[in-house]
Structures are given as C-alpha cells and as structure tokens.
Amino acid sequence: MSFSVLSPSRLLGGISGLLQAASLLILFLLLLKAARLYLQRQRLLKGLQQFPSPPSHWLYGQNQEFQKGQELQQILKWVERFPGTCPHWLYPRVHDFCRYTWFQHQRMLTPAFHYDTLKPYVGLMADSMQVMLDKWEELVGQDSPLEVSEHISLMTLDITMKCAFSHQGSVQLDRNSQSYIQVIGDLNNLIFSHLRNPFHHNDTFYSLTHSDGCWNHNACQLTHQHTDQVIQLRKAHLQEEGELEKVRRKRHLDFLDILLLAKMENGSSLSNKDLCAEVDTFMFEGHNTTASGISWILYALATHPKQQQRCREEIQGLLGDGASITWDHLDQMPYTTMCIKEALKLYQPVPGTGRELSTPITFPDGCSCITVVLSINGLHHNPKVWPNPEMFDPSRFASGSAQHSHAFLPFSGGSR
Secondary structure (H helix, E strand, C coil): CCCCCCCHHHHHHHHHHHHHHHHHHHHHHHHHHHHHHHHHHHHHHHHHCCCCCCCCECCCECHHHCCCCCHHHHHHHHHHHCCCCCCCCCCCCCCCCCHHHHHHHHHHHHHHHCHHHHCCHHHHHHHHHHHHHHHHHHHHCCCCCCCHHHHHHHHHHHHHHHHHHCCCCCHHHCHHHHHHHHHHHHHHHHHHHHHHCHHHHCHHHHHHCCCHHHHHHHHHHHHHHHHHHHHHHHHHHHCCCCHHHHHHCCCCCCHHHHHHHCCCCCCCCCCHHHHHHHHHHHHHHHHHHHHHHHHHHHHHHHCCHHHHHHHHHHHHHHHCCCCCCCHHHHHHCHHHHHHHHHHHHHCCCCCEEEEEEEEEEECCCCCEEEEEEEEHHHHHCCCCCCCCCCCCCHHHHCCCCCCCCCCCCECECCCC
16 A cells, blocks of 8 residues: 655645636636626616716716715706706615515505505504604703704604504603614615715625724614514514404504515415515605605795794694694695695605616607616706796695696605
8 A cells, every 4th residue: 555645845836726726717707797897888878878968987977976965956957957867877776675576565565555544543643743742842941942853753753653563652752762763864874975985886895894884784783673673572462362363353454464464475474584674664764754754844834934824824723722633634724735745845855766667668769778767856846847946835736736747756656
C-alpha cells in the first residue's frame, strides 16, 4: 500500500487556481448582469424616446432634480413643462403581492368596507374624536402652540383599531401606541431618503448603511411587532368560549375577523406571512393617510377663516347644542363637504401612485408602456385640469359643477 502527500507548493497552487476560477466566474456574472441591465435600459429608452422629458443622468436618473424638502415643488415645475406625460427615472420597482394573490385577497376583503358595515362605526369615531378634543381642551389652557398632527394620528389609529381590529380600550392613552406613531413618522421620512439615493435602491446595500438602513430595519421590526401583537390578541379572544360562534353569527365582520376566518379556494387559511402583510398595510395606510388628510383640512380652514366660519355655522345648525354626529348627518353638510374636497385637492395625503399594467398600453401617438406612475399632486395642481389650481375655492365642488370623473383623486381611484 502506498500513500501520496501533496507538497505545500502544489496545495497552494491548487487553491490559487480555484480562487482564480472563482474570480473569473464572479466577473463573468457581473458582466452578464451589467449587460442585461444595459439592454433593459436601452429597450426602455427606445420605448420612451418619443415622450418629452426632463434631462436625466445616465446613473442618477432625475434624482439630482429633486432637492430635499422640495420634491413636490419640482413636480409642479414639471407639470408646467409637461402637462401630459413624461418618463421619470427615479423610483425602484416594488412588488408586494403577485397579481393573483392580490386579486384573491381584494375579493375576500371587499365586504369589510360595505356601507352597512361602516354605518355603526360612526359612533365609535365620534367617541375617539371626543377623547382627542378633551385632551386639546386641557392643552389649549396652557397658552402654548399645539402640534395637532400627532394627536390626530393617535385618534385615527384609535378608530382603526376599534373598527377594523375589534380593539377594546383607547390607544390614545397608551404610550406604546405613541411610540408606534413616532416610528411610522420615521418610516415616512426614510422612504424619501431611500428613493433619493440610487445606491439605496438595492435592499442589500441599503440594509448595510449604518444610519438609514439600520434604522429602517429596526423601525420595520417595531411595526411588525405591533401588528403581530394585535393579531395574537384577537386570536386569543376568539379562542375564548363562545366568542368564535358569536363572531360567526355577526352579519358583517370587521377587517381582521375576515382575515382570521377566511378560507382560500384550496380550503386552507391565510398564511401567517399574508395575514401580517395585510394587517401591516391596513394598519399603516388606514390611519396615516387619514390623519394626514385631516391635518391638512384643518390647516386649510385655519388659513381661510371665512370658509371656516361658514363650515362652523353649517355644522352647529345641524347638530345644535352638543349632539353627536350620525351617519345620516354626513350628506346634510354640503358646504363643509366642498371645503374638505378642496383641501384634499390642494393637500392630498397620497401625492402619487403607481400601477404595473398586465398588458402594455398604447397611446394615440403610438407610444406604449407597461408601468404608469400617476402624480396626484401634479394632477390636482395642473392648470389645464383645474383653473387657478393654487386658490382655495370650495365652489369647484358645488353640485352640478362640471369635472372629469378622474380629475379629483385624493386617495387614488379605479380598481384596487
């Protein structure tokens, strides 16, 4: 029997050869990826070359056009130059659900937003609003400026928790809820910083950045913990004796109960991942955009005292001395409704939205595209759509006024 022993020099030579081969393979894959990205960009450029557009950098796109804190103002400048459409080289592509999963969940959740489901919630909304107003009465007496946006966010979160997640108690008095509101505010800011830096568009690179990436990760973990706690509390409540049958007998289920009791077409329940994703989305969007809209409505009325006084007189005439608002009151305040719509036209909670089309759309001039981003802020401030768009003019929404059905989109529109 014989044994052969590799000499150190032959061993090092073998390792060196493997490293060289690995390096060449990595270099080849990088070149292949770069070639694919280049060809993809060339196809996009060819498809969009007939659209007028602002100048763009080969790497940064139009990022340099957007100064921090001046994003919406820049969009309005583009609206003046390009009132129709223009290519926008800025945003990374984000996919939350595949199309089939999205459609399946959407169909399942539609009953949660039926009018008959929403009507009983008006009383809960009024109670939550009264808690906030009572806090304001105490704070106003301190003769100091009052920052209302955080209070309004707590109030809308309170309403969302009660109406959509069967929560008992008031989150407006819970310190953990205040922490959640602060984290959501941080995430809003991080989204814009994420988009401004092209190197942050890659999730791996972004997660390695010490400031934004790490804080974004921690903030997301905190929001997921809050969501998971809500789900687990409701599951535990439904497991109590008689509770599940009591919920099943309800004519209309709330958002979370629909998710927990749902059965997919194959007979299985929603996965924990899908359940958390739906609750995360509704928890965030359900309270945050509403709070933003209410805050801007109050700002618009505060800066236009004549319209504010007319709204106050209309509501006082309807409710009298301290009566609580009901569902039937909502269509009996036409001028206040006009002011709300005008404020949302000027200060929309959602400045833009995007859609990836299932099939390419071809414009009358022959151009086609598969991804569309609608600037709602640009639409609402476009003088070709709204005369004197910067003026606060509630009469635009008077009964009988002529408007295109999609000229006013404060929360997007169409199929969801």
